[in-house]
Amino acid sequence: MNVKSxxxxxxxxxxxxxTMAFAGMLLFEATAQQTVVKIDTTTxxxxxxxxxQVSLSKPGISRLVIVGLTTFGYESDRTxxxxxxxxxxxxxxAMGNADNxxxxxxxxFRQGKKVLLEFEPSFNNxxxxxxxxxxxxxxxxxxxxxxxxxxxxxxxxNKKLAAGWINKMATDPIGLPTGSDYGVGASGGLHLxxxxxxxxxxxxxxxxLMANGQLQSINLNSASRSKxxxxxxxxxxxxxxSLEMGVSxxxxxxxxxxxQFQNAQSYLYAFDFNYVKNFNPIQLxxxxxxxxxxxxxxxxxxxxxxTKQYTFSNHTTSxxxxxxxxxxxxxxKILKNVEFAFRCANFITPDRSSFGGKTTQIDYGVNYWIxxxxxxxxxxxxxxxxxxxxxxxxxxxxxxxKKNALHIQFSIQL
Amino acid sequence: MMKQLRNQSKHKIIxxxxxxxxxxxxxESCKVSQKVASKSGAQLWSENCQHCHNTPDPTSFSGDQWExxxxxxxxxxxxxxxxxxxxxxxxxxxxx
Numbered sequence: 233m234n235v236k237s238x239x240x241x242x243x244x245x246x247x248x249x250x251t252m253a254f255a256g257m258l259l260f261e262a263t264a265q266q267t268v269v270k271i272d273t274t275t276x277x278x279x280x281x282x283x284x285q286v287s288l289s290k291p292g293i294s295r296l297v298i299v300g301l302t303t304f305g306y307e308s309d310r311t312x313x314x315x316x317x318x319x320x321x322x323x324x325x326a327m328g329n330a331d332n333x334x335x336x337x338x339x340x341f342r343q344g345k346k347v348l349l350e351f352e353p354s355f356n357n358x359x360x361x362x363x364x365x366x367x368x369x370x371x372x373x374x375x376x377x378x379x380x381x382x383x384x385x386x387x388x389x390n391k392k393l394a395a396g397w398i399n400k401m402a403t404d405p406i407g408l409p410t411g412s413d414y415g416v417g418a419s420g421g422l423h424l425x426x427x428x429x430x431x432x433x434x435x436x437x438x439x440x441l442m443a444n445g446q447l448q449s450i451n452l453n454s455a456s457r458s459k460x461x462x463x464x465x466x467x468x469x470x471x472x473x474s475l476e477m478g479v480s481x482x483x484x485x486x487x488x489x490x491x492q493f494q495n496a497q498s499y500l501y502a503f504d505f506n507y508v509k510n511f512n513p514i515q516l517x518x519x520x521x522x523x524x525x526x527x528x529x530x531x532x533x534x535x536x537x538x539t540k541q542y543t544f545s546n547h548t549t550s551x552x553x554x555x556x557x558x559x560x561x562x563x564x565k566i567l568k569n570v571e572f573a574f575r576c577a578n579f580i581t582p583d584r585s586s587f588g589g590k591t592t593q594i595d596y597g598v599n600y601w602i603x604x605x606x607x608x609x610x611x612x613x614x615x616x617x618x619x620x621x622x623x624x625x626x627x628x629x630x631x632x633x634k635k636n637a638l639h640i641q642f643s644i645q646l
Numbered sequence: 647m648m649k650q651l652r653n654q655s656k657h658k659i660i661x662x663x664x665x666x667x668x669x670x671x672x673x674e675s676c677k678v679s680q681k682v683a684s685k686s687g688a689q690l691w692s693e694n695c696q697h698c699h700n701t702p703d704p705t706s707f708s709g710d711q712w713e714x715x716x717x718x719x720x721x722x723x724x725x726x727x728x729x730x731x732x733x734x735x736x737x738x739x740x741x742x
Contacts, residue, residue: 297707297714342714350718368717373727376720392722398699421724423678430724466724471681473693508696515696604700 298646300337300352303396305609305641307332314632328357332641334396336363346370364412374420385419385432385464386410386480387502387521389552395645400517400556400573401595402611402639407550407579409447409500409525410482413437415459426471433463440488441496444586445532445546447486447525460484460498478504486527497528513561513568522551535586536626544584544622552577552593558601573597581620586627588620605645613637678728687736690729698723704740712737 308325326332336354343349348370352363366380383391389408393399415436422429438460440448466478482500487493504521527546534540558571577593597611615635621627685693695701707715716734719725725733 295710295714297711297718299715340714340718342717345717348714348717348721350721368721370717370720370727378721392698395699419721419724421720421726421729423682423726426679426682428682428726432724471679473697476697506697510696601700604703605706 295342297340297342298337299340300646301334301395301397301644302336302646303332303334303641303643304328305332305402305639307402307637307639309635309637311633311635314634316629316631332402332639333357337646372420374422375418376420377416377418379416381412381414382417382434383412384410384436384462384482385417385434386462386482386500387464387523388466388476388478388504388506388519389521391432393519396641396643397605397607397645399643400554400571400599400609401575401597401613402609402641403593403595403613405521405550405552405554405575405577406591406593406615407523407548407577408521409502409523409548409550410439410462413460424467428468428473430466430468431463432466433461435459435461438484438488439486439498441486441490441493441498441527441530443490443533444535445527445530445544445582446587447498447527447548458485458487464502466504472509474507474509476504476506478502478506480504492533493530495528496530499526499528500524510560513559515558515560517556517558518554520551520553522549524549534625536624542584542622542624544582544588546582546585548579548581550577550579556597556599569601571597571599571601573599583620584622585620586622586625588622588627589618590620591615591617607643609639609641609643611639611641613639685732687732687734687739690725691733691736694723694725694729694733702737704737707737707741709738709741712741 304327306325306327308323310321310323312319312321314320334354334356336352338350338352341349341351346369348368349366350368351365354361354363362381364380364382366378366382368376368378371377385391387408387410389405390410394404413434413436415434417432417434417436419432420430422431436459438458442448460482461484462480462482464478464480466476468476480500480502482498484498485496486498487496490496501524502521505519507516507518509516525546525548529543530546531541531543534542552575554573554575556571556573558568560568562568573595574597575593575595577595579591579593580589581591582588592615594614595611597609599610600608602608613636615633615637617631617633619627619631621630692701704712712734716730716737719733720727720730
């Protein structure tokens with residue numbers, strides 16, 4: 233073979249190799265295109281769905297939830313005061329007051345699966361305040377440890393039922409003795425066979441006794457070193473969770489730095505009862521709470537003559553019972569959202585004290601639920617207050633005040 | 647004298663037996679009953695939520711938001727962790 237034919241052979245092989253490479257590329261491209269087509273038809277929808285989810289799941293957004301509530305409404309009332317047999321009647325109406333206006337966004341920030349921050353500022357007629365601002369650590373399956381400013385575990389109403397969109401009436405029941413406070417606490421729920429129980433305990437700054445013997449429910453700046461211990465034990469005896477009964481206690485020194493009340497000790501108790509059961513087509517909802525407040529025997533400065541002192545049995549009771557009925561099982565879309573509610577409450581403050589008296593509160597309500605978290609309420613409330621007499625401190629006139637009020641209120645959970 | 651000692655021992659034994667029986671009964675009763683353990687998320691959602699407010703519409707929040715709200719509700723309603731997990735899982739599934 234000469235050189236010419238050898239070069240010709242190489243050229244031929246090159247052509248063949250080039251043709252084979254080209255064919256291979258075409259084949260590869262075709263296969264690749266087929267794969268792309270496969271992705272398009274089977275996976276693309278899923279991928280785009282996932283892409284959407286990922287883009288929405290930015291940590292700061294997914295962990296922070298802003299909920300809360302707003303309430304607004306109208307109140308028209310007539311107050312008749314009978315002082316020593318003389319009647320005086322005043323009629324008022326208001327678009328916003330503590331019962332009729334509230335805007336409370338609630339910020340919930342979850343850090344992983346163990347830490348939760350809860351913060352609820354609130355704006356109403358009294359101004360801007362904070363309902364709670366606390367951090368919870370989910371330490372054990374049945375134990376949450378928390379610190380900060382939180383609702384005290386005393387009774388059921390304040391912690392679970394007071395929210396405007398949950399409450400069955402436009403107003404709160406009278407005489408509930410506690411609110412929120414600074415401190416630390418622990419809570420949790422446990423099964424007990426077919427039953428369930430829960431506990432909630434806290435150590436906080438505590439309450440403060442005012443000069444006239446009244447207990448200040450919120451103590452933001454405790455001047456004493458002693459703290460208040462509060463706890464509630466709840467039991468749900470039925471496996472369907474329809475009934476919960478709770479017993480609460482709170483004790484602590486309430487002198488709050490006032491030397492006159494150095495040994496003033498408070499003893500508070502509460503019993504609560506909550507029963508919710510569906511008897512098709514009716515949902516029955518019964519709630520009640522009874523509170524007792526006792527302050528150890530103290531001497532108080534006489535407001536008429538400050539050089540003198542007086543004393544009284546500082547024993548206060550309050551309680552309410554509320555029944556709500558809603559035909560949730562009806563087919564009719566309007567009727568199934570109508571709820572009828574009735575509540576009676578009383579509040580008895582110490583006899584012979586400057587704030588002694590008896591108050592009764594009767595409420596009738598009709599609520600219309602636009603959806604599960606939006607309600608329009610009409611509540612008619614009758615309040616009756618009679619003061620106690622103690623001529624030694626200047627309370628020598630019997631006064632009876634009757635107030636009838638109509639509330640129309642809209643409330644929504646945001 | 648011996649009789650007195652025997653009586654004291656008997657009392658001690660009875661107290662110990664009662665104490666041990668009490669512990670066994672307490673531990674046994676703390677176990678979750680089969681009826682309660684087998685409850686679905688939907689059933690727990692229905693039973694627990696309406697205790698305080700209307701049962702929420704699962705589509706009201708996203709899955710991630712239900713995780714956070716579930717934790718918040720555990721602090722409020724004091725449901726158990728297993729109940730919370732089941733309810734949140736049910737709500738998340740209902741959202742999808």
